[in-house]
Amino acid sequence: MKVFRSPARHGYAVEASPFVPSRSACAASQFYGLTGCGSLLVLDQTETDVCLVTSWEWSDGLFDVAWSETNEHVLVAGGGDGSLQLWDTANHSAPLRVAKEHTQEVYSVDWSQTRGENLIVSGSWDQTVKVWDPALSRSLATLRGHEGVIYSTIWSPHIPGCFASASGDGTLRVWDLKAAACRLAIPAHSAEILSCDWCKYDQFSPFSRSVLASCSYDFTVSSLHRLVGRRFSRASD
């Protein structure tokens, strides 16, 4: 097993590069993310181990990272100070851009996956979701509706302009960017929902494209059919 250890930094998120198969980015924070600084690490896997390509320091903890879908050098990270930063592995020293609009920790960043779009979505503990252009110049939309901290925002891999969010208010929400509105709010769990994801496979069932999964502190994992918001399977341990 190949291991990379980041001394005094606790990992919060990892994402593989869409362009370089061996490459991944890791968002990490000091002191378990409760206080202190953060680091963004770009790592390469070799045959034998994992090595550091480049890294940057940030003045607050970093909680999520997403690679650009259009430029192999670019990544976006979300920080505890409410900022999103755009980083470039070809430009080592400072971020390309810092956007500070969220008023609390940014816990989730995601880059759109559908062909027609090139957008960033961020979810924050300030209970809002923001959608950004790929240069992070300013937010294109701020979406409200969640009543608790947002832990996860994920673009649908199939449906343009559609993303899901998971929140401490116990709901999963599905949003439509064009209408700048929440299309569906599902009280999926009885405790805070920490993570959600779309099924990106559209082969095995007519419903797969609309399947959303979430997991929560109530010890269950839920799979929901987006169109009817009905839970069709639930696993718990």
Place this chain on the structure above:
Amino acid sequence: MNRLKIISGHLSPAGSTDHERDLWGSTCGSGPAGSSGPEDVVVVHGLRTATGRAKRGSFKDTTPDELLSAVMTAVLKDIGLSPNQLGDVCVGNVLQPGAGALMARVSQFLSGFPETVPVYTVNRQCSSGLQALFNIAGAIRSGSIDLGLACGVESMSLRAMGNPGDLSSRLVDIDKARDCIIPMGITSENVAERFGVSREKQDAFALGSHQKAARAQSAGRFREEIVPVTVTMVDDRGEDRAVTVEEDEGVRPGTTLEGLAKLRPVFKPDGSTTAGNSSQVSDGAAALLIGRRAAVKALGLPVLGVLRASAVVGVPPDVMGIGPAVAIPAALEQAGLSVADVDVFEINEAFSSQAVYCVEKLGIPPEKVNPNGGAIALGHPLGCTGARQVVTLLHELRRRGRRAYGVVSMCIGTGMGAAAVFEHPGP
């Protein structure tokens, strides 16, 4: 701090999305129970008289002030503390007029306490002895006193549950009010019926109580907690006889299931509650010295137990026996503990029916319950019992020689339950 609040909010029970959580600092590896502070309410020492069989036993002609005086004197003498140091004395009692307020004051003077030590009594029926401890603990916590005696005494030989006092005639029109005057035995039948506790189970439980008490007695386990008392009793020929009482009189080592099965139900013709599976009517007293840890330490006194939680709850009067099933979870929650964390439960055996119900409802392993027997074998002198249970519990935990938690609980006539969690600190 806010980030810590959000994340620690994940640890709240499912269903709660409230992020405003109280954070408290506590010593490593523990919550409210287990941490040690100068403001803790601690039990320094406790003793009891043997329990005598009411009307027929050795205490049948002994006034309660004598029993109470004996234990109060003994507790202080054992630890070498002058009664001057006591901030207050609270005595649980049920049957004496005015819950024995005058009797208690007389008793303290029989013990030679100075008049500067105040005393009062408390009556919460069967929990009075424990309520006395709660009251002294409360006075300590509110800063009025540093040290106090919590006691309980009852002579069921000299007084009976006869006179209900002055009650409104409207009582008959209100169900719950009327239920308060249901005889205790009928409430036992109600519990047995409503919750399906069979006669066989009740008798088996009663047998267990006698067996455990008999074993404890013959192993001499009660010797360190019983104060021998020399009293006068009037024998069959009408003559006075001095007798020293140092053994519980109610224990029947020869009890068998067959013998218990032969007994006829006492309260209802087709009922299941018999004299054999009910608590005995008894005489006895117990006393506990309670203090604020800082004051106890300053006097160089030992800590036998720490009060970690106290709960009193209300339940329907007609099934008052379920009290512990509600009070114990309340107390455990306060202490941040579960049944699994507790080593010994002293659950008063008012009736087998309710004791069995409570033990089963809470899923308590039977070996944790009344390891030295309970009221069915040892007797239930009403105002004394709560204090007696604490004495027996803490002595048992000390015998086991390691840090452990114990619970004392009882049902209360007219529909209540009380429970306390104690921690024995270990050697």
